[in-house]
Amino acid sequence: MRSWTGIALAIMLAGGLAACSGTKNTPADEESAVAADARPASFAMCSACHAVQGGSNGIGPSLAGVFGAKAGHLGDAYQYSGALKASGLIWDEQTLDEWLTLPSKKVPGTKMVYAGQPDPAKRKELIAYLKTLK
Numbered sequence: 276m277r278s279w280t281g282i283a284l285a286i287m288l289a290g291g292l293a294a295c296s297g298t299k300n301t302p303a304d305e306e307s308a309v310a311a312d313a314r315p316a317s318f319a320m321c322s323a324c325h326a327v328q329g330g331s332n333g334i335g336p337s338l339a340g341v342f343g344a345k346a347g348h349l350g351d352a353y354q355y356s357g358a359l360k361a362s363g364l365i366w367d368e369q370t371l372d373e374w375l376t377l378p379s380k381k382v383p384g385t386k387m388v389y390a391g392q393p394d395p396a397k398r399k400e401l402i403a404y405l406k407t408l409k
Contacts, residue, residue: 313407314327315400315401315404317397317401318401321401326339327339329409330352335353335386335387336349336350336352337353339408339409340408342402342405342408343365343366343367345364346359346363346364346365347361348360355386357384358382358383359382359386359387371398371401372398372399375389375391375402376392377391378391
C-alpha cells in the first residue's frame with residue numbers, strides 16, 4: 276500500500292526544489308501554449324503534477340479550461356476521485372480559493388495530496404492564472 280503522506284512530501288519537495296532553483300518544471304511543449312513569464316512563481320509547485328496544455332495529464336489532470344468547469348468532469352482522460360466527481364463544484368473564484376486553501380477539507384476523499392496555500396495573495400494570483408488557461 277502506498278503512503279499518501281510520502282507521496283505528498285515527494286511532490287512538495289519536487290515543487291519546492293523547482294521553485295528554489297529558479298527553473299520552471301514544465302515540458303517544452305507547454306512553453307508554446309503559455310508563455311513561461313505569464314506563470315506566477317507560486318505555480319511552480321502546481322506544475323510538479325499538473326500540465327497547462329489541454330489533454331496533457333500528469334499525476335494530476337491538465338488545468339487547461341479548468342476555470343468555470345464542473346469539478347471532476349474536465350475530459351475523460353483523467354481518473355478523478357469519486358468524491359470530486361460527486362462534489363457538484365464549479366471552479367469559480369470562491370470555490371478555487373477554498374480548494375487551494377486545503378483541498379482535503381473542501382472535498383474529503385479527493386486524490387489531490389496538496390497541503391494547501393495559506394497565503395490569500397498567492398491563491399488570488401494562482402486563480403488569476405488559471406483563468407487564462409484555455
